[in-house]
Amino acid sequence: LGVCGVQFEMWDSDEPVPRVELLKKVKGCDGILCVLTEKIDAQLLEAAGPNLKVVSTMSVGFDHLSLDELKKRGIRVGYTPDVLTDCVAELTVALLLATSRRLIEATHEAKTGGWGTWRTLWLCGHELANSTVGILGLGRIGVAIAERLKPFKVKKFIYTDVAPRPELANMIEAEYVSFDELAKQSDFLAVCCALTPETHGICNWNLFSKMKKNAIFINTSRGGVVNQEDLYEALSTGLIAGAGLDVTTPEPLPTHHPLFTLKNCVILPHIASASYTTRNAMSALAANNLLAGLRGEPMPKELKL
Numbered sequence: 001l002g003v004c005g006v007q008f009e010m011w012d013s014d015e016p017v018p019r020v021e022l023l024k025k026v027k028g029c030d031g032i033l034c035v036l037t038e039k040i041d042a043q044l045l046e047a048a049g050p051n052l053k054v055v056s057t058m059s060v061g062f063d064h065l066s067l068d069e070l071k072k073r074g075i076r077v078g079y080t081p082d083v084l085t086d087c088v089a090e091l092t093v094a095l096l097l098a099t100s101r102r103l104i105e106a107t108h109e110a111k112t113g114g115w116g117t118w119r120t121l122w123l124c125g126h127e128l129a130n131s132t133v134g135i136l137g138l139g140r141i142g143v144a145i146a147e148r149l150k151p152f153k154v155k156k157f158i159y160t161d162v163a164p165r166p167e168l169a170n171m172i173e174a175e176y177v178s179f180d181e182l183a184k185q186s187d188f189l190a191v192c193c194a195l196t197p198e199t200h201g202i203c204n205w206n207l208f209s210k211m212k213k214n215a216i217f218i219n220t221s222r223g224g225v226v227n228q229e230d231l232y233e234a235l236s237t238g239l240i241a242g243a244g245l246d247v248t249t250p251e252p253l254p255t256h257h258p259l260f261t262l263k264n265c266v267i268l269p270h271i272a273s274a275s276y277t278t279r280n281a282m283s284a285l286a287a288n289n290l291l292a293g294l295r296g297e298p299m300p301k302e303l304k305l
């Protein structure tokens with residue numbers, strides 16, 4: 001097909017393109033528009049060959065891209081920040097409330113006959129009013145989450161990151177604390193950092209063992225930041241109160257995974273950016289990044305390598 005002076009071939013299915021197929025099809029391409037199920041690594045870049053100038057991913061996350069390999073070859077990279085911030089923040093709040101107020105358990109009880117007489121402590125959860133909310137990795141999404149949580153009368157926002165980020169923190173009056181303090185003080189902990197070699201497995205026993213018993217752990221970033229064995233241990237022994245995960249390792253998480261057996265773990269199938277408006281905006285931005293890259297023009301959103 002030819003559009004905007006570009007010949008392109010589209011994988012016309014919601015299922016990911018099989019790797020062997022992809023390796024064949026990329027040969028000789030000038031550009032690739034991908035989603036997060038495609039690993040863009042040395043093997044794929046070799047298969048594409050020297051024509052490849054641009055990779056545009058329809059995602060804000062870029063852990064599926066081998067940035068070193070792309071940089072080495074002078075290939076430009078487009079991604080889709082900003083357009084999904086509101087949608088992801090909204091889902092994060094929904095997941096946080098579903099987890100802390102035990103909504104999934106509650107609807108299950110109502111449907112399956114567990115709803116007896118009104119009981120004083122039945123299905124009690126934890127409320128946001130007067131709480132301390134911790135943000136691990138303060139960026140656009142972390143700020144947007146805090147802005148939405150503020151009206152729930154959160155007492156204090158704290159965050160940690162590789163360094164203080166005063167411009168963003170001032171927007172939500174968040175205090176910079178150490179990783180240990182984040183663990184110790186947070187009643188709710190939202191993980192908003194990118195998955196990098198530095199953040200891989202950062203949410204492990206060391207973190208969970210320092211958290212409060214009433215703490216709710218929420219992850220809408222990437223599954224790889226969490227050590228799931230340690231999280232299972234923390235949840236099943238009551239070390240922390242609950243976890244809401246929109247992302248896991250692997251994805252999909254096998255239905256027999258131990259985390260699915262826990263009532264205090266709410267698992268969603270990576271839907272944080274799944275609204276019609278946002279997915280349309282992401283795909284338009286990804287296409288515009290690609291076209292700009294092919295023309296050698298500034299991209300609307302280029303990832304600086």
Ligand SMILES: O=C(O)[C@H](O)CO
Nearest residue numbers: 058059060061084273
């Ligand atoms: O990285 C992303 O963009 C999300 O995980 C999917 O929208």
